[in-house]
Amino acid sequence: MGEFELYFKLGLEHIADIKAYDHMVFLLALCALYQLKSWKKVAVLATAFTIGHSLTLALTALDMISISPDLVETLIPITIIITALSNIIKPDENLQSATFSKFMWKYYAIAMIFGLIHGMGFSTYFASLLGQEENIVFPLFAFNVGIEAGQLIIVLGILILSYVVMDFLKMKQIQWIHFVSGLAAGIAATILIG
Amino acid sequence: MKVIIVVILTLIAQGSGIRDQVLEVSGVRYQVLEASGFGYQVSGVRYNVAGIDMDQTILSPFASGYLSSLQPFSLSLEPFAHDFHLSNVEIEYNAKAQSLQMIMHLFIDDLEDGIAQSGVDKKLYLCTEREVEGADQYIRDYISSKFSVSVDGQPMEYVFLGKETSEDIVAMDCYLEIENLNSVSEIEISNDLLMEVFDDQVNIIKLKSTLTGKKGFMMLKKGSHTDTVQL
Numbered sequence: 285m286g287e288f289e290l291y292f293k294l295g296l297e298h299i300a301d302i303k304a305y306d307h308m309v310f311l312l313a314l315c316a317l318y319q320l321k322s323w324k325k326v327a328v329l330a331t332a333f334t335i336g337h338s339l340t341l342a343l344t345a346l347d348m349i350s351i352s353p354d355l356v357e358t359l360i361p362i363t364i365i366i367t368a369l370s371n372i373i374k375p376d377e378n379l380q381s382a383t384f385s386k387f388m389w390k391y392y393a394i395a396m397i398f399g400l401i402h403g404m405g406f407s408t409y410f411a412s413l414l415g416q417e418e419n420i421v422f423p424l425f426a427f428n429v430g431i432e433a434g435q436l437i438i439v440l441g442i443l444i445l446s447y448v449v450m451d452f453l454k455m456k457q458i459q460w461i462h463f464v465s466g467l468a469a470g471i472a473a474t475i476l477i478g
Numbered sequence: 479m480k481v482i483i484v485v486i487l488t489l490i491a492q493g494s495g496i497r498d499q500v501l502e503v504s505g506v507r508y509q510v511l512e513a514s515g516f517g518y519q520v521s522g523v524r525y526n527v528a529g530i531d532m533d534q535t536i537l538s539p540f541a542s543g544y545l546s547s548l549q550p551f552s553l554s555l556e557p558f559a560h561d562f563h564l565s566n567v568e569i570e571y572n573a574k575a576q577s578l579q580m581i582m583h584l585f586i587d588d589l590e591d592g593i594a595q596s597g598v599d600k601k602l603y604l605c606t607e608r609e610v611e612g613a614d615q616y617i618r619d620y621i622s623s624k625f626s627v628s629v630d631g632q633p634m635e636y637v638f639l640g641k642e643t644s645e646d647i648v649a650m651d652c653y654l655e656i657e658n659l660n661s662v663s664e665i666e667i668s669n670d671l672l673m674e675v676f677d678d679q680v681n682i683i684k685l686k687s688t689l690t691g692k693k694g695f696m697m698l699k700k701g702s703h704t705d706t707v708q709l
Contacts, residue, residue: 285705290682290695301678303561412649413682415566415583 288426294413295430298406300438306360306475307402308438313367313468314395315439316461320447323440325388330439332392334432336399337406341428344407345420356404357475363398364472368465370394406431563588563676566684567625567669571662571709573689578629578662580636580654582621584671586643589650592672593620605643605650617641621652621671628666629659662687662709667696670703685709 299307311330318326343349410427414420446464449455455463566583586604593602593616602616603609618638627634639653669681683696687709694707 285695285697287693287695290684290697293697294680294682297680298562301562303678409562409564412562412564412583412585413566415568415684416581416651417568417684 287422291413291423291426292430292433295427295432296434297430298409299431299434305471306364306405307435309468309471310360310364310367310398310402311435311438312442312464313364313371315442315446316368316371316464316468318443318446319450319457320443323443326439326443327436328388329392329395330435331432332395333399333402334428334435336396336401337403337431338399338424338428340400340403341406341410342424344404345410345414345424349404351404353405353408356401359401360405361472361475363401365469365476367394367398368469368472371461371465563672563679564682565669565671565679566682567667569627569665569667569683569685571659571685571687571689573687576657576659578627578634578636578656578659578665580627580656582625582652582654583644583649584652585649587648588672588675589617589620591675592624593617595675596620596623605641605647614638614641617652621654624669624671626668627656629656629662630664631666662689664706664708665694666704666706667698668704669698670700673700673703 298304311333314329314333315326318329340349344351410424413427414423417423446460449460450457563585565585565588568581568583570579571577572579590602590604596619598616600610602613604613604617621638622636627636634656636654636656639655641653642651644650665685667683667685669683671681672679673681677700679700681698681703683694683698683705685694685696685707686692690709692709694709696705696707698705
């Protein structure tokens, strides 16, 4: 096994690990507004999230910033709750943004900013992978590519589920958005309360 | 898992109005007793989870989603924990010293669980002031029962040089060495450390040789805890 493959797999398995479900729940809240046909936007959104968390993961791994894990564990569910609530506030505006690209930059920016917080959540795990490794740039790159790949798989799954629910179970889009947002908010609240 | 089941059941219940859906997963019974109102305004789902009736009169899908997430959690899911089970061994063939130098990075609490499960029924307090005498021997015995190295087809004995606690006191580094190696070309590692304790244990191995400059990597898991590299 090569070095890239090792860190790629570790990143992929970490994001897809059911025990690290806070990131999955965030993606669920983030994707709630979109339908399968706008998968390209969701891919960009997930990538913006990756750019955010890659940045803080790199800074933490290089010891340039250090934030208490407890604070991060608190902030992560807050990002989920904010995303979930913003989905159901002004639903018309949200849907419009999901339809028309010119409003999208705001959503990309938020995904990236929240990514900064989630990146710090990956750092404990990443640090234990590294051990005494000195050259961290390549492992970091491969690990992030793995996380991004895992995220794309998760968001694709969410979009397919939303397609099934809306097209076969005939749930209205607004209902789907509300249900999923409520679900995400509930899980985040449970994490927050502990 | 449970949350997923309840979500699916809720969706089914809301989408089709099917009642008395019963699903049994790992000993927990999920039953949708009543589901009403597909409309956006009012919907209600009543569950019987693990023998307990739960009533929901839900005003919106948001609340429905919110409650679906809370119920299984409050009943049976572990509170949130960012748990992962990982160890890391860095192995270097140092041609000048003619030795294979290994640093094994382990989480202290995991290792204590492993040693306890191997039949040592006293608390070791590893890497603390209260660490029991002879703790290193327990660590050595446990590691040597789980971690083995073969060089060019030949099983090797390694020396346990000592341990060192990491800065954050959650992990330790164990130093191991195989001496008097004139050359190394193929290394086989078997490492099922802690896999009997945690099903999701992943043991990473990173190897390099100062002689050839080659590197090798392994990701060992339950069921595939042996691998070979050429250095």
